[in-house]
Amino acid sequence: MHPIVEKTQLSPNVTRLVVTASRIAEIRRPGQFVIVRLGPGAERIPLTIADADPAAGTISLVIQAIGKSTEDLVALEVGGVIQDVAGPLGKPTELLESGHAVCVGGGVGTAVVYPIAQALHDRGVRVTSIIGGRSREWVIFEEELRRAGDVIVCTDDGSYGRHGFVTEALKDVCEAGGIDEVFAVGPVPMMRACSELTRPYGIRTTVSLNAIMVDGTGMCGGCRVSIDGRNQYACVDGPEFDGHQVDFKLLADRLTTYREFEQDALRRRHEELLRLAEARQLAEAH
Amino acid sequence: MPEMPTGETPAARDPEAASPTSGPAGGPAARASATPADPGATGAPAPRPVLTKKERMQIQRQLMPEQLAEIRAGNFGEVNLGLTEQLAILEAERCLVCPKPYCIDGCPVRVNIPKFIGHLMEGDVRSAAISLLDDNALPCVTGRVCPQETQCEAVCLRGKTGKPVGIGYLERYVADWAMEHRDLLPAGRPAASGRTVAIVGSGPAGLTAAGELAKRGHAVTVFEAFHAAGGVLLYGIPEFRLPKDIVQAEVDRLVAAGVAIAPDSIIGKTYTLPELREQFDAVFVAVGAGLPIFMNIPGENLKGVYSANEYLTRVNLMGAWNPESDTPILKGKRVAVVGGGNVAMDAVRTARRLGADEAAIVYRRSRAELPARAEEVHHAEQEEIHFEFLTVPVRIVGDDQGWVAGLECVRTELGEPDASGRRRPIKIDGSEFVIPADIVIVALGTRNNPLLTSTSPDLRLNEWGYIQVDDNLQTSMPGVFSGGDIVRGAATVILAMGDGKRAAASIDAYLRGELPPSTVTSPRATEAGESTEASAGAPRPAVEPAAKVAPAAPTAV
Numbered sequence: 001m002h003p004i005v006e007k008t009q010l011s012p013n014v015t016r017l018v019v020t021a022s023r024i025a026e027i028r029r030p031g032q033f034v035i036v037r038l039g040p041g042a043e044r045i046p047l048t049i050a051d052a053d054p055a056a057g058t059i060s061l062v063i064q065a066i067g068k069s070t071e072d073l074v075a076l077e078v079g080g081v082i083q084d085v086a087g088p089l090g091k092p093t094e095l096l097e098s099g100h101a102v103c104v105g106g107g108v109g110t111a112v113v114y115p116i117a118q119a120l121h122d123r124g125v126r127v128t129s130i131i132g133g134r135s136r137e138w139v140i141f142e143e144e145l146r147r148a149g150d151v152i153v154c155t156d157d158g159s160y161g162r163h164g165f166v167t168e169a170l171k172d173v174c175e176a177g178g179i180d181e182v183f184a185v186g187p188v189p190m191m192r193a194c195s196e197l198t199r200p201y202g203i204r205t206t207v208s209l210n211a212i213m214v215d216g217t218g219m220c221g222g223c224r225v226s227i228d229g230r231n232q233y234a235c236v237d238g239p240e241f242d243g244h245q246v247d248f249k250l251l252a253d254r255l256t257t258y259r260e261f262e263q264d265a266l267r268r269r270h271e272e273l274l275r276l277a278e279a280r281q282l283a284e285a286h
Numbered sequence: 287m288p289e290m291p292t293g294e295t296p297a298a299r300d301p302e303a304a305s306p307t308s309g310p311a312g313g314p315a316a317r318a319s320a321t322p323a324d325p326g327a328t329g330a331p332a333p334r335p336v337l338t339k340k341e342r343m344q345i346q347r348q349l350m351p352e353q354l355a356e357i358r359a360g361n362f363g364e365v366n367l368g369l370t371e372q373l374a375i376l377e378a379e380r381c382l383v384c385p386k387p388y389c390i391d392g393c394p395v396r397v398n399i400p401k402f403i404g405h406l407m408e409g410d411v412r413s414a415a416i417s418l419l420d421d422n423a424l425p426c427v428t429g430r431v432c433p434q435e436t437q438c439e440a441v442c443l444r445g446k447t448g449k450p451v452g453i454g455y456l457e458r459y460v461a462d463w464a465m466e467h468r469d470l471l472p473a474g475r476p477a478a479s480g481r482t483v484a485i486v487g488s489g490p491a492g493l494t495a496a497g498e499l500a501k502r503g504h505a506v507t508v509f510e511a512f513h514a515a516g517g518v519l520l521y522g523i524p525e526f527r528l529p530k531d532i533v534q535a536e537v538d539r540l541v542a543a544g545v546a547i548a549p550d551s552i553i554g555k556t557y558t559l560p561e562l563r564e565q566f567d568a569v570f571v572a573v574g575a576g577l578p579i580f581m582n583i584p585g586e587n588l589k590g591v592y593s594a595n596e597y598l599t600r601v602n603l604m605g606a607w608n609p610e611s612d613t614p615i616l617k618g619k620r621v622a623v624v625g626g627g628n629v630a631m632d633a634v635r636t637a638r639r640l641g642a643d644e645a646a647i648v649y650r651r652s653r654a655e656l657p658a659r660a661e662e663v664h665h666a667e668q669e670e671i672h673f674e675f676l677t678v679p680v681r682i683v684g685d686d687q688g689w690v691a692g693l694e695c696v697r698t699e700l701g702e703p704d705a706s707g708r709r710r711p712i713k714i715d716g717s718e719f720v721i722p723a724d725i726v727i728v729a730l731g732t733r734n735n736p737l738l739t740s741t742s743p744d745l746r747l748n749e750w751g752y753i754q755v756d757d758n759l760q761t762s763m764p765g766v767f768s769g770g771d772i773v774r775g776a777a778t779v780i781l782a783m784g785d786g787k788r789a790a791a792s793i794d795a796y797l798r799g800e801l802p803p804s805t806v807t808s809p810r811a812t813e814a815g816e817s818t819e820a821s822a823g824a825p826r827p828a829v830e831p832a833a834k835v836a837p838a839a840p841t842a843v
Contacts (some may be wrong), residue, residue, distance in 0.1 A: 027556075041605065043612040044604070044613075068612060084513040086512075086549075086550035086556070087552070087555065087556065088555060089552065214604065215512065217552055217555075217737055218576060218577050218736075218737060219595055219599070220593060220596035221578040221580065221593040221595060222596045224587060226587060231587070236736075250587055253688045254587065254589060254688075256589070257589045261614035265612065
């Protein structure tokens with residue numbers, strides 16, 4: 001049983017839940033994730049550990065509400081309970097010893113690069129973060145990342161920071177030179193674009209893949225991704241891989257496997273909420 | 287019941303009693319109704335006439351009541367409904383109670399079969415239950431999933447001249463009775479030994495060891511990676527063969543006996559094995575062989591290709607068969623399952639129940655070589671599962687949207703026996719054909735999962751990555767024991783349980799300081815140039831070498 005001790009709305013559809021999980025808080029390392037199951041009948045879903053407080057025995061989970069299961073999770077309030085949190089899973093990030101790293105975060109992926117940027121900064125690596133969102137209200141983790149180094153904020157509509165995509169800012173940074181590694185985490189098209197961009201510069205580029213998982217321990221093989229033409233499991237061999245070797249097209253395609261089911265589940269959830277709201281109104285009217 | 291002087295028993299003659307019963311509500315309710323309602327309910331012995339050997343020999347083997355195939359293929363209720371008390375006692379009376387019973391030797395956990403059957407034929411179900419539970423920690427499970435035809439029943443004397451005693455049926459009857467009459471059974475706990483044991487994995491090996499160790503007064507904690515205990519009994523074996531409430535009841539019985547369960551604990555991640563060893567007096571590693579084997583043929587990453595592990599875990603553990611579950615599963619109209627073992631049968635019969643009009647097994651050898659349990663093959667055939675024997679896949683065909691459209695195969699013929707002793711399939715050139723399919727499930731077995739072993743540098747592994755143990759199931763780490771699939775490679779529930787029982791005896795001896803040191807040496811000791819004599823001179827491995835489960839390239843036909 002894992003109680004929610006803090007809840008923050010970070011952007012219109014991204015929520016941060018601080019959850020009690022003392023063992024995981026103690027041993028987790030950047031790049032690792034947990035598998036969360038809200039309760040009976042709920043899905044097992046992988047979520048990156050965005051932050052941890054070993055003293056308080058808590059971890060931070062940053063959740064983008066895009067489907068039934070994630071909407072159920074962010075509907076929890078402080079004092080609510082997640083039944084299962086298993087981990088830490090996946091291989092930790094291989095961190096540079098020194099030099100200059102660029103951490104690129106797109107949307108909720110920004111929460112995934114944050115612990116990497118933090119760890120790099122802690123060991124003396126210079127960190128430049130490039131983060132983006134549709135508009136100002138979609139930008140997350142800016143303040144936290146500023147504690148780890150320079151931050152370039154990009155918005156699609158120009159409402160805040162630089163006007164344009166993170167890839168354009170990344171290109172400028174690469175042109176300036178002196179970059180030892182790029183970490184890019186975000187939607188698949190964004191990670192693909194970042195990897196293609198850095199390829200001609202020969203800059204090592206690490207991406208974190210959000211494949212569909214069930215157990216998270218290598219048992220089901222559902223999260224298989226193609227790396228340099230060979231199948232690997234995102235849960236145990238990753239989730240981080242060399243972006244120049246990832247078959248992003250395959251990943252994007254496999255992520256659509258349950259789209260119909262997901263849309264249906266979400267529609268049913270919204271209908272149910274509507275019914276409940278109507279029933280409540282009716283009860284109040286009487 | 288009157289004595290049975292002739293072979294034609296009322297039950298054998300009465301089609302209602304011996305033929306399959308059926309009904310759309312073939313689930314737990316039907317199972318409950320198939321259990322005794324009356325005298326057996328108290329477990330009290332009822333006086334019964336003692337039959338002569340000749341009279342026993344004349345009783346025919348009773349048939350297991352089951353859901354009708356055309357009905358059960360559309361639901362997830364249990365196929366076998368269990369014997370009634372009347373049928374169970376009749377079947378028990380077929381046992382000759384041999385003075386030298388071969389059946390006990392045929393059982394990997396050495397259940398004293400004539401003893402519990404003897405009580406049953408006297409009508410004393412309670413004594414039968416006490417005897418059975420003393421030998422077997424999970425009798426409701428084994429009574430349903432053991433391959434009795436190759437074990438206890440294979441060596442039953444009655445099988446020499448006819449059909450063997452239905453030992454599995456009787457075990458299930460007595461075990462189910464015990465589950466429903468827990469209040470009538472002794473519940474005392476032994477005195478605490480003050481020793482602690484960690485068990486890694488809550489599958490059949492781990493749960494059996496837990497039960498045996500708790501019986502000896504040790505404080506047992508079972509660590510499980512998933513959110514619920516049961517291992518393969520929960521995620522692998524389908525509801526229609528082993529209802530999940532039965533597994534939960536077996537786990538509950540262990541918890542009532544003092545066993546602690548720690549879910550969501552991945553050893554190798556949440557804790558390492560050396561960490562556990564520091565915190566417990568002994569550790570039993572029974573994590574199973576986890577990683578699915580794929581075929582390495584083109585098209586395996588298309589949407590609609592599942593490993594059997596993933597397919598069954600979604601349906602069984604995550605409950606995707608139930609529309610109320612949040613976990614999705616693709617429901618194909620045409621499903622092809624590659625493989626011929628129990629897992630393949632489970633997958634194909636599951637696909638049928640999820641609405642597949644055509645569900646086929648694709649197997650590279652012939653019917654005679656099918657490794658699956660005979661009853662599963664029989665049930666699959668009844669459920670109109672299609673079998674493509676002597677067939678091996680070469681490619682999965684996709685459509686332009688990345689979905690599976692078919693399975694391209696070639697025919698094979700059988701050549702000389704290979705290392706496993708089975709005749710080797712050889713491809714027939716030019717015999718390519720495509721089986722139309724929208725789902726392909728790969729059920730070719732599993733290989734070792736390195737999650738635990740890769741974080742245990744002192745654990746000696748064999749060439750396939752499985753854990754090496756000595757005759758007492760000791761590993762190269764002092765106080766760490768191992769058994770089940772992570773030692774054997776993929777095997778059966780009952781072999782894993784046999785390991786669990788033997789490991790518990792070894793651990794108990796170890797905790798009392800009565801076990802000789804392990805003959806398996808640490809890999810680090812060898813690297814450091816220390817004597818390898820112990821391992822070189824080690825006795826024969828305690829278990830059969832895992833030759834048949836070596837992760838040989840499954841495409842090599």
